[in-house]
Amino acid sequence: MNNWFTRQSLYARLALVIFCSFLVVGVFSVIVLMRSSRAYQQEVTQIMHRDLAPFVVDHYLLFNEGKPDLSAIEHTFHDLMILGPNFEFYLLDTQGKILAYSADPTKIKRKTIQIEDIKRFSSSAKRGIVFGDDPRSSTRKKVFSAAPIYNKNKLVGYLYVILGSEIYDDIASMVTESQMIKWGVWLFAAGLGFALLTMLWVTGLFTRPLTRLTQQITHLQKSGFDQQQVAAEVVEQNLQHWRDDSDNEIHTLGCAFTQLLDKLNQQYTNVLTIDQLRKELLSHVSHDLRTPLASLLGYLETWEMNRDNLSEQQSTEYIAIARKSAERISKLVEQLFELAHLDSGTVQVNREPFSLPELVQDVMQKFQISAQEKQITLNMEPKNSHIRVVGDIEKLDRVFSNLMENAIRHTNPGGSVTIRLSPENRTVAVEVTDTGIGIPEVDVPHVFDAHYKAGNSVRGNTAHGGLGLAITKKLLDLHQSRIRVTSQVNEGTTFQFQLEAAG
Ligand SMILES: Nc1ncnc2c1ncn2[C@@H]1O[C@H](COP(=O)(O)OP(=O)(O)OP(=O)(O)O)[C@@H](O)[C@H]1O
Ligand SMILES: [Mg+2]
Helix, strand or coil: CHHHHHHCCHHHHHHHHHHHHHHHHHHHHHHHHHHHHHHHHHHHHHHHCCCHHHHHHHHCCCEECCEECHHHHHHHHHHHHHHCCCCEEEEECCCCEEEEECCCHHHCCCCECCHHHHHHHHHCCCCCCCEEECCCCCCCEEEEEEEEEEECCEEEEEEEEECCCCCCCCHHHHHHHCHHHHHHHHHHHHHHHHHHHHHHHHHHHHHHHHHHHHHHHHHHHHHCCCCHHHHHHHHHHHHHHCCCCCCCHHHHHHHHHHHHHHHHHHHHHHHHHHHHHHHHHHHHHHHHHHHHHHHHHHHHHHHHHCCCCCCHHHHHHHHHHHHHHHHHHHHHHHHHHHHHHHHCCCCCCCCEEEEHHHHHHHHHHHHHHHHHHCCCEEEEECCCCCCEEEECHHHHHHHHHHHHHHHHHCCCCCCEEEEEEEECCCEEEEEEEECCCCCCCCCHHHCCCCCCCCCCCCCCCCCCCCCHHHHHHHHHHCCCCCCEEEEECCCEEEEEEEEEECC
């Protein structure tokens, strides 16, 4: 039973407990009402008819010369019964033994009446109910009126009158008799029923949010957490439903559940994204490394097999190509490590003030030869400035190198690459502009994604893995700087970012 009860829903259990309480209270109240009403009726009956027995004794002759006059008594009792059918008359001797009576002889169950009750009745004050033996039953007591009978000042017996002979004998008969009580009971039952329904309704109202929460959890459990749509919908609905500013415990629980779900959902999405990125990275890495590795191995094998037949020049050529492939592999691996390191979130930034034109000059120096080969002019504006910024020199060197390398590579001979430094309020704006081929509009939003190569890239170009700008963006993120790009196809491209001015 206990198990069965605890397995039911909260609402069902509350409803059952309330229903049982109301039932117990209702039944108990009706019994108390009936009993008190009956006691009241009996008290009123006894008070009203208290003088009935003395009156009969005074006005009717029941004893003749100390002996009961049975024919006169029978006559008297018969007359009195006609006047008051609810009374039963008994003539008792001084010990309480029944000498004569008005009732049906077959129904009489006692021969004597306890005389103490009669004495108590005679001596008691006007108020206060006194019960005496009912001759019709060996156990039952009833209200009565009694009076002693004297003959020449000598006590010869008692007249004992049972009041309300057969009425109000049981509660059921009382209810059927009294319309008032009937209405009262109905009214009470209706009131109780109404209160019960109200309580059930209110309980339902209180437990509904819990039911809702339970349904959501079950729904989520059934749909599985991989159905992120479901979790997102539940979070969305709950955000509107639960109020986290209220003291209501169920609302607090609902909010906590929503927050937990939201967090889990975000983490699940993160895990999925990371997993997806990991897969993509693996496929890119294997693809990027495969070509230079194949080339490296191919040239080395060919050189090894034909070593004796190759001229010195051919040998040098073979080794140079193999070396170039090895350099590409080395660069790619280095970039991948750099990106992974930047993603790990454990990168230290050594911020220090330094001269920005000096750094730009160094970078331009590095690319001078390759620029000259492509007949591209490298400029810095303004030419001889003393602009100082705060940042990590090594990381910013990588930023400028990446941008410069891209710019030279995507600019046709005769073009130019310009690095412009413009001191502003507390920052220095940096622009790297080229007069190159530009980036197609559709590719612009993606150029900072790792492994993204825009449509302008040379097909089959395996020397570049599309990691440079992704690394550049992360390096500038560490400097709280955001890099932006504007580009026009066949006109040129400009990358812009800002650095913190020193002092
Ligand atoms: N200055 C530029 N002009 C035109 N296109 C550019 C320029 N800079 C970058 N891009 C385009 O953006 C793409 C991404 O650049 P990113 O530097 O990330 O990769 P990558 O240069 O191809 O390879 P990596 O830098 O790893 O050697 C390039 O492939 C190129 O298509
Ligand atoms: Mg690049």
